[in-house]
Amino acid sequence: MQVHVKYFNILQEVTGKKEEILDVEDNADLAALIALIAGKYGESEMAFFDREKRSLAAHIRVFVDKKLVYNPEYKLYEGAQVALFFAVVGG
Template sequence: MKVKVKYFAIFRELTNKREEELEVKEGATVKDLLEALAEKYGKKFKDIVFNGAVSDRLIMLLDGVNIYSLNNLETKLNENNVFVILPPVGGG
């Protein structure tokens, strides 16, 4: 099944893409998707985004909902989900 991944800020620089569609197996989770992305984009992606665990400073949305309010890394993916990775945001 296909999942769209959208990148912003530093993640666009890491991937050289604004977005992409990835093929994932039926029953895949957010963790499976992040492992596939880490494998595809290498050490820098792993260091910043996912190296077995996710930085709690990152914002990850699945169809507009923060994964932390769903089932975190064990959230199941569905056909045509949109997954967004956002860097930490500050303001003042």
């Protein structure tokens, strides 16, 4: 199935893209998509995923169809719109 992925801030620099359509397996979850992206662009999956907590890394924000999603086991579906942000902090 295909999902539409949009990248924001530093993730655009990492991927060299603002958006793309990715093919994922049927019933893929968010963790599978993150692993696919990390592998495709040579970034360590650990930059996106906290294995100990089995959750997305604290500095990554993911929206699916404009809904903030924290659960890496969130099931994706055909045509899902996924937006990835690297959370920016500072003062």
